[in-house]
Amino acid sequence: MVTEKVKVNMRNGIHLRLAGEIVKAANMFKAVVMISKDSMKVNGKSILGVAGLGAEFGAELMIEIDGEDEREAMQYLVDMFDSNFSEKER
Amino acid sequence: MDRARADRSELIFHGIPASPGIAIGEAFVVNVENLAITEDRIDEDHVESEIKLFESALSETEAELDTLHRTLEDEMGEEHAKILDSHRLILADQQMKSDTIGLIRDERFNAAFAFSQVLDKVLTAFMNIKDGYLRERAEDIRDVKRRVTRHLLGQKVEGLANLRKKAIVVAKNLTPSDTAGLKKKYVLAFVSDIGGSTSHAAILARSQSIPAVVGLDGFSTRTRSYDMIIVDGNTGQVILNPTPETVVSYREARVRFLELERELLILKDYPAVTLDGRTIELSGNIENEDEVDDVISHGAKGIGLFRTEYFFITRDTLPSEEEQYRFYSKIVRRIAPDPVIIRTLDVGGDKIAQWVVNNKEANPFMGWRGIRFTLARKDIFRAQLRAIFRAAAHGRVRIMFPMISVMEEVLAARAICEEVKEDLKQERYQIGEDVEIGIMIETPSAVAIADRLAHEVDFFSIGTNDLIQYALAVDRGNSRISYLYDALHPSILRLINDTVRAAHKGNIWVGICGEMPARVRAALVVIGLGIDELSASPVHIPEIKKIIRSITYDEAKLLVKKALQKSTLAQVRELLDQYIREKRPELQELVREVP
Numbered sequence: 001m002v003t004e005k006v007k008v009n010m011r012n013g014i015h016l017r018l019a020g021e022i023v024k025a026a027n028m029f030k031a032v033v034m035i036s037k038d039s040m041k042v043n044g045k046s047i048l049g050v051a052g053l054g055a056e057f058g059a060e061l062m063i064e065i066d067g068e069d070e071r072e073a074m075q076y077l078v079d080m081f082d083s084n085f086s087e088k089e090r
Numbered sequence: 091m092d093r094a095r096a097d098r099s100e101l102i103f104h105g106i107p108a109s110p111g112i113a114i115g116e117a118f119v120v121n122v123e124n125l126a127i128t129e130d131r132i133d134e135d136h137v138e139s140e141i142k143l144f145e146s147a148l149s150e151t152e153a154e155l156d157t158l159h160r161t162l163e164d165e166m167g168e169e170h171a172k173i174l175d176s177h178r179l180i181l182a183d184q185q186m187k188s189d190t191i192g193l194i195r196d197e198r199f200n201a202a203f204a205f206s207q208v209l210d211k212v213l214t215a216f217m218n219i220k221d222g223y224l225r226e227r228a229e230d231i232r233d234v235k236r237r238v239t240r241h242l243l244g245q246k247v248e249g250l251a252n253l254r255k256k257a258i259v260v261a262k263n264l265t266p267s268d269t270a271g272l273k274k275k276y277v278l279a280f281v282s283d284i285g286g287s288t289s290h291a292a293i294l295a296r297s298q299s300i301p302a303v304v305g306l307d308g309f310s311t312r313t314r315s316y317d318m319i320i321v322d323g324n325t326g327q328v329i330l331n332p333t334p335e336t337v338v339s340y341r342e343a344r345v346r347f348l349e350l351e352r353e354l355l356i357l358k359d360y361p362a363v364t365l366d367g368r369t370i371e372l373s374g375n376i377e378n379e380d381e382v383d384d385v386i387s388h389g390a391k392g393i394g395l396f397r398t399e400y401f402f403i404t405r406d407t408l409p410s411e412e413e414q415y416r417f418y419s420k421i422v423r424r425i426a427p428d429p430v431i432i433r434t435l436d437v438g439g440d441k442i443a444q445w446v447v448n449n450k451e452a453n454p455f456m457g458w459r460g461i462r463f464t465l466a467r468k469d470i471f472r473a474q475l476r477a478i479f480r481a482a483a484h485g486r487v488r489i490m491f492p493m494i495s496v497m498e499e500v501l502a503a504r505a506i507c508e509e510v511k512e513d514l515k516q517e518r519y520q521i522g523e524d525v526e527i528g529i530m531i532e533t534p535s536a537v538a539i540a541d542r543l544a545h546e547v548d549f550f551s552i553g554t555n556d557l558i559q560y561a562l563a564v565d566r567g568n569s570r571i572s573y574l575y576d577a578l579h580p581s582i583l584r585l586i587n588d589t590v591r592a593a594h595k596g597n598i599w600v601g602i603c604g605e606m607p608a609r610v611r612a613a614l615v616v617i618g619l620g621i622d623e624l625s626a627s628p629v630h631i632p633e634i635k636k637i638i639r640s641i642t643y644d645e646a647k648l649l650v651k652k653a654l655q656k657s658t659l660a661q662v663r664e665l666l667d668q669y670i671r672e673k674r675p676e677l678q679e680l681v682r683e684v685p
Binding site for chain 1: 172175176179180183184185186209212215216218219220221224225227230231
């Protein structure tokens with residue numbers, strides 16, 4: 001299992017559409033993806049779960065991935081956060 | 091249907107004016123279906139078929155979204171169609187599917203109930219999100235819930251995308267995805283059962299300059315598509331099945347409104363000063379941030395009534411001191427250096443927040459509301475006052491307490507203000523130093539002791555809506571007696587006169603807020619009575635400014651002196667009408683009767 005901390009740098013936080021992008025990405029991998037904020041932990045492949053975190057600008061999230069392709073999955077997700085979801089969302 | 095319609099007579103409804111203008115046309119009623127989900131359990135034999143039903147409802151919803159997507163893409167471009175992407179992801183959410191199927195299988199819930207349980211759990215989580223923007227995204231989830239439930243219960247929708255000719259859109263509530271399929275050119279006006287002036291429909295309407303009235307409880311269920319309706323976004327009145335006479339008078343009103351609007355906005359940058367040089371502080375009433383722009387664009391200086399309760403009642407949980415502080419500061423900063431009067435929480439009456447216990451009172455307008463509520467819930471009161479004093483560091487703030495009826499309330503509230511200030515200083519917060527503290531004069535009891543109250547506060551603001559109701563003992567929602575509800579009754583003029591005199595004798599200033607100043611005759615009287623500050627809905631500001639700029643204070647004073655000697659409402663009206671006719675005919679066009 002791999003874990004990594006990421007910070008939400010998108011001005012509007014993780015709203016429904018961004019949650020959708022995270023979920024789409026997580027679903028490309030076989031490993032189980034869990035994301036947590038404070039004491040709340042959700043399935044990273046569920047848009048309702050991820051959006052329900054209410055991750056606002058500046059929030060810190062913990063990503064936990066477990067499974068055969070866990071490293072690639074983590075790399076992919078962390079890159080998404082680092083690039084602020086590549087466009088528009090700054 | 092035709093017979094049923096012929097039976098229906100003209101009905102007048104009062105809602106919240108959300109976007110100005112007048113529209114006359116046929117109704118187009120959107121999604122009125124009542125999605126009655128029952129808690130009935132299913133038999134074991136039906137588990138698999140119930141799961142199939144659920145799955146097919148999901149795919150039907152998906153097909154429905156595909157169609158909507160294409161329509162949107164064709165008409166508004168790809169970017170707009172993207173709104174629906176998250177809807178589809180919700181439909182495809184594996185966790186949601188397996189949770190729902192789990193409830194059907196293990197609990198034998200029927201599919202609609204199981205599905206709504208799962209989504210309600212998510213929605214509850216959403217409601218706890220602190221960030222307002224993220225929290226509001228719950229609307230999309232509700233929308234998906236509605237669509238799927240509709241398929242589960244086998245009901246047909248009349249969606250806005252079906253709108254093919256000009257109509258007035260009537261709905262229980264309008265969600266972003268409802269209006270996404272909307273063809274703007276077909277919408278004459280919006281009317282919705284729920285929502286305040288900050289609801290999605292209201293904001294959309296204002297941005298598109300389409301008239302709108304919201305908060306019309308139960309209107310959508312009483313109206314059928316093709317019913318004739320009139321929407322007056324200036325007054326908040328909606329008329330169902332108007333008589334031909336009413337239609338004619340509103341048609342004229344509509345033309346006048348459009349002309350006047352153009353003409354009045356020219357006054358925006360001129361000061362509110364009478365011909366003989368008396369300046370009246372003209373300010374706007376608001377509930378939220380966006381309206382600050384309306385206040386400024388309509389040419390008001392400052393905010394004379396910032397109703398804070400809407401921030402409280404439009405949510406499921408109590409806002410924290412920090413959230414309030416952020417919200418108030420934004421408004422204080424935006425209007426600075428002009429002042430803002432922040433009215434402390436005025437719940438009760440017709441505004442009951444969800445988090446205020448199940449408080450069913452026989453007589454809510456005479457019940458636990460305004461200052462009575464906040465003095466009993468000091469935790470809520472203190473948090474709000476702390477947030478206000480902190481926000482005051484960013485501009486000019488005045489605090490006002492609602493529903494004062496006795497001196498004890500003023501003294502208690504002031505004492506709490508002092509404690510709160512002291513605490514904040516100890517905690518090394520920056521606070522506003524010269525925050526004026528005032529009260530609303532809206533009960534006859536407060537008028538009776540106004541001379542005493544004037545010693546304890548920095549200003550009065552007369553709340554005419556409630557003062558009229560309490561003084562004349564009339565519920566304006568009661569159609570049998572609503573004729574009594576009129577600001578020009580000699581008794582009301584005297585009460586306001588007494589208040590103004592008491593204030594000036596005590597060397598404090600006095601303002602007025604409520605719908606009263608928005609009427610020409612009443613505005614004349616109010617100016618003549620010597621009111622120092624006048625606050626109204628932004629849409630009414632240009633009109634009031636025109637009145638102020640068209641008269642002299644001296645002649646208004648004289649007029650009021652005569653009005654105070656009259657015995658009946660009719661005499662007062664005649665006196666004022668005669669004055670307008672003979673002395674200020676240019677104001678005649680502003681005399682808009684509300685039928």
